Amino acid sequence: MSRFLFTFIVFFLVWLGFTTSFDPQEVIAGVILSFIITLFSYKTFTDYGLKYFYPKRIFYIIKYLIVFLIALVKANWDVAKRVINPKLPINPGIVTYTTKLKSDTAKVFLANSITLTPGTLTVDIVDDKLYIHWIDVVSRDPQVIFNEIGANFENILKEIFK
Amino acid sequence: MIWIFLGIVLIASILAAIRGVLGPTASDRIIALDNLTTITTAGLVLLGYLFQRYIYIDVSLIYGVLSFVGVLTLARYMEGGL
Amino acid sequence: MILTYLGYVLTSIGVIFLFLGALGIFRMPDIFTRLQAGTKATTLGALGTILGVGLLQPEWFWKTLIIAIFFAISNPISSHALARGSYKIGHKPYMNDPNGIDTYSEVPQNEGDE
Numbered sequence: 001m002s003r004f005l006f007t008f009i010v011f012f013l014v015w016l017g018f019t020t021s022f023d024p025q026e027v028i029a030g031v032i033l034s035f036i037i038t039l040f041s042y043k044t045f046t047d048y049g050l051k052y053f054y055p056k057r058i059f060y061i062i063k064y065l066i067v068f069l070i071a072l073v074k075a076n077w078d079v080a081k082r083v084i085n086p087k088l089p090i091n092p093g094i095v096t097y098t099t100k101l102k103s104d105t106a107k108v109f110l111a112n113s114i115t116l117t118p119g120t121l122t123v124d125i126v127d128d129k130l131y132i133h134w135i136d137v138v139s140r141d142p143q144v145i146f147n148e149i150g151a152n153f154e155n156i157l158k159e160i161f162k
Numbered sequence: 163m164i165w166i167f168l169g170i171v172l173i174a175s176i177l178a179a180i181r182g183v184l185g186p187t188a189s190d191r192i193i194a195l196d197n198l199t200t201i202t203t204a205g206l207v208l209l210g211y212l213f214q215r216y217i218y219i220d221v222s223l224i225y226g227v228l229s230f231v232g233v234l235t236l237a238r239y240m241e242g243g244l
Numbered sequence: 245m246i247l248t249y250l251g252y253v254l255t256s257i258g259v260i261f262l263f264l265g266a267l268g269i270f271r272m273p274d275i276f277t278r279l280q281a282g283t284k285a286t287t288l289g290a291l292g293t294i295l296g297v298g299l300l301q302p303e304w305f306w307k308t309l310i311i312a313i314f315f316a317i318s319n320p321i322s323s324h325a326l327a328r329g330s331y332k333i334g335h336k337p338y339m340n341d342p343n344g345i346d347t348y349s350e351v352p353q354n355e356g357d358e
Contacts, residue, residue: 115320174266189330204293237325
């Protein structure tokens with residue numbers, strides 16, 4: 001039930017974003033359509049449901065967004081420096097990153113965040129191992145890899161998807 | 163101002179298109195195509211602001227969704243799975 | 245008024261990063277490094293441009309926000325699919341150091357997917 005409500009709220013918010021009007025006709029059509037789509041898709045859409053709206057989780061989600069945006073800007077600064085530099089200072093390789101996260105949603109978010117952080121690109125996920133293309137391999141020690149690539153994302157995601 | 167932005171977007175899309183033509187393998191061409199669609203979507207939103215037409219935003223949204231699906235399909239096809 | 249200035253700043257940052265992303269695709273030596281430059285720079289570029297236009301024209305803001313969220317989710321996924329696909333058909337990553345590391349080659353390559 002809580003999964004159903006969560007899916008419905010998300011779809012309805014997306015509908016309001018699309019139409020950007022509070023005209024009664026639009027709102028009623030949105031409620032009906034979101035209800036129908038929710039009936040088909042709530043089982044695959046989310047595993048947690050309304051638990052996402054607990055205040056503690058909302059705090060961590062906001063913290064995650066801030067960390068993510070800072071990492072995105074840093075990543076672009078990094079890429080820009082490498083692209084403009086006439087010598088192209090790169091030393092690429094593929095390394096293994098072992099995650100401690102259990103849920104699939106959390107792994108997908110971790111992989112996406114890693115792709116958008118400085119110098120890393122997720123190539124594949126096999127069980128709890130992420131294969132990551134790193135544009136500047138500084139070390140092959142698993143602990144250093146863990147700390148360099150995704151430790152702060154992983155700590156926050158652990159709290160969100162508990 | 164917007165014209166200058168559009169000029170830079172045009173140069174960027176030409177660079178990506180050159181990579182798409184030169185690209186030694188099929189993967190390079192698909193990567194160039196993927197980035198070209200992203201650049202085009204941003205360009206469409208800018209054009210919508212320039213002409214003050216709300217419909218351009220809808221067009222760019224649909225273009226983004228369709229190009230995402232298209233690139234995913236191409237990637238799966240290249241891998242041999244589909 | 246301040247929204248307009250903020251919008252122009254965001255849009256110009258976005259456009260510059262779109263250009264840098266395209267330049268990255270043009271200059272980088274192999275598929276994976278091209279994906280790196282392309283994905284990161286064009287994602288921030290598109291986010292900046294689209295949200296900047298949303299600030300310039302405040303009544304469009306919510307729809308531009310939805311487009312931006314969609315891009316932030318979909319771009320990493322498509323680049324991941326491209327990286328995996330091109331590795332599986334036999335493209336090896338470029339190394340400027342002859343004994344560079346590549347742990348993904350130890351994984352059995354032809355499982356699932358049929």
